[in-house]
Amino acid sequence: QVHLVESGGGLVQAGGSLRLSCEASGSAFSSDTMAWFRQAPGKGREFVAAISWSGARTFYADSVKGRFGISRDNAENTVYLQMNSLKPEDTAVYYCAAGRNPDTEWNKYAYWGQGTQVTVSS
Numbered sequence: 001q002v003h004l005v006e007s008g009g010g011l012v013q014a015g016g017s018l019r020l021s022c023e024a025s026g027s028a029f030s031s032d033t034m035a036w037f038r039q040a041p042g043k044g045r046e047f048v049a050a051i052s053w054s055g056a057r058t059f060y061a062d063s064v065k066g067r068f069g070i071s072r073d074n075a076e077n078t079v080y081l082q083m084n085s086l087k088p089e090d091t092a093v094y095y096c097a098a099g100r101n102p103d104t105e106w107n108k109y110a111y112w113g114q115g116t117q118v119t120v121s122s
Contacts, residue, residue, distance in 0.1 A: 002026035002111040004096045009116030012086055016120075020081040022096030022113055033102045034072055034079040035109060038092035038118075047104040048094070049081060059102055063089075086120045093117050 008020040022034070035050035049070040050059040058070055067086075072079040079096060094116050097109035 002032070002098050004098060004111055004113035006094065006096045006113040006116040009094060009118045011119045011121060014086060014088055014120055014122050016086050017082070017084045018086065018118060020083065020094055020096075020116060020118070022079045022081075024077045024079070024096075024098065032098040033100060034070075035097045035099065035102070036070065036079075036081045036094055037097060037106055038090075038094045039115075040092040043092075045095070045106045046092070047106070050102040050104075051079065052102060057102065059104070061104075083118070086118075088120045088122050091118060091120050 003025045004022055006022050008018060012018050033050055033052055036048040037045045038048050039045045047061050048064055049068055051070045051072050055072050067084050069082040096113040098111040099109035
């Protein structure tokens with residue numbers, strides 16, 4: 001079993017930056033695809049970004065391309081989401097997820113963190 005804990009969320013002004021972290025425990029981290037999803041009030045869970053176990057392949061939703069960057073440090077069992085040029089539309093609870101293969105569908109990921117709130121003010 002994999003346990004994921006997100007951190008780094010908070011309140012930020014539009015145009016600012018935040019760096020989210022997701023620390024994983026369990027032996028599967030080094031071989032798992034890691035991903036970030038987000039869920040705004042009244043909306044479904046939305047794919048944000050994913051990264052292969054080696055970090056060689058990354059995937060982004062069109063809405064965040066050029067602004068967000070996903071990375072991982074397997075030695076620290078941590079995946080990051082660097083969020084730049086934040087917009088009020090980015091306001092959501094951000095969730096870290098782990099699965100076998102990269103996918104944009106939330107139900108393809110077996111493990112989830114508790115979520116961290118990101119609020120972007122205008």
